[in-house]
Amino acid sequence: MGEGCVREELRTLFLFESLSDEQLDILCANGHIATFEPGPVCTEGEPATCFYVMIEGELVMTMKSGGIDIETNRTSMRGVYCGAWSAYIPGEQPVYEASVRVTKPSRFFVLDAKAYADFMRTEFPMAVHLLEGHKVGGLRRRQIIGQREKLLALGQLSAGLTHQLNNPAAATARAVADLRDRVSKMRHKLAMLGDGHVPPAALRELVSIQDRVAEQIAKHKAQDLTALEASDREEQIGEWLEERGITSAWDYAPTFVDAGLDIDWFEGVAASLDDVDATASFMSAIGWLRYTIETELLMNQIAEASKRISALLAGAKQYSQMDRAPYQSADIHELLHSTLMMFGDRIGKEGKGVRLVKDWDKSLPELACYPGDLNQVWTNIIDNAIQAMNGEGTLTVRTGRDGDLVRVEICDDGPGIPADIIERIFTPFFTTKAFGEGTGLGLDLAWRIVVEKHSGDLRVQSEPGNTRFIVLLPLEAPAPEDLPAPA
16 A cells, blocks of 8 residues: 555645645545656556656656657656546546656655545535536547548548549540540541452451441440350350461450450351451451450540549549538438448448448438538448448448438448447447547537437437447428527
8 A cells, every 4th residue: 555644745745735634634544655666657548546646756658649659748846646637527437648657766645546536526526517527528629620620631632632633534534535536537547558468348348347346345344254154255266266267366365255245246247258358358357356346445444444533533522522511402312422432442342341231212302401510420320330340241321211301220230239338329438449449429429410410310229230320310400590509
């Protein structure tokens, strides 16, 4: 327990100098004096069990940032305190908010956290209420502002990406259109380039064949072939071409399979050249067909990449709502889609990660709401669901009507929320995550956005394998001028 303390020594410390004899006697009866050799006194993130006041010595205070201990204070001042200083706040187990070590033998007055909390509530009830409000309110404000700043940063990033990538994406699309036109003209030039080796009739037929295959590829979508089926088709085409004296037939085959061509198509090409020098014309046709197909496939890839860039930018812009009014009419499904897109590879990838199931009622009308805030609600709930499933499982997002309200359900098949804590999950700062991994404000923020800002409701139902968060929204949320003043 260490040595006992006396009121006269405690009164020499600025923290206790104004206390009465009775109050000092209470502290001495519940606390003790301890001497710490150089080394740790308390560690950040661990349960805060004691309140420490330094009588003599030197302490160093550090806090982690990016996994590195950052020194925030070093002092020899008598009376400085650390540890469970906020233990008077009811309902939560306090943790040490910083690590403290001493650099030389140091004496501390040590008080058990519960005894300290009881002393504060009994002797200074008004001060406890003021300090509690200051701490909880300050933390909430900092977290809310921090989350909002992150959203604004995302919006600024989206705006910058839109400005810098939209132009090259549009330029790529224009280049594809120009390239298609020039390749088409190049093919028709072929009819004018007969050098005597390929009869004119064969040239005209070759141009016609190339036009048809180019048109087919422009409309063609990759066939649903397994790797084995694609390999079989390549082998068939390769053998067929090789039998007709086509050199490098096996190099040509994969390109023709990618274009969706088969043996029947080649039989038709061969038949159309029967009336001319078949061997020479057919060999020329195959070479030019390969060239045409590869060019068209590359143009398709460029076009698809451009569409993807534009879609990603549109989704990021929709998610951030940076260039839109805070209160506006919005399609609930567009908001959900843009939020899901922001999770990238974490959901929706076939065969790995979290499988996404969408059960959406597309007949729902648009809502008058705060889209940017609702996107934060979806983000917090979906992120919690993914973490609950440990990155493996099924995420179901369902929409529908519930009387005059729009109902959005976000469900996961994770282990569920224990019955003894489910009533507390919307409480500020309550979190089941490890220290430093969660603030305990995500669901509190979601609740305030849905209930206070939209006049809706947010509920949770959970059992192992089926946890669902239910968001109920009116068709028209209160406009900004109708919102109550924040508490």
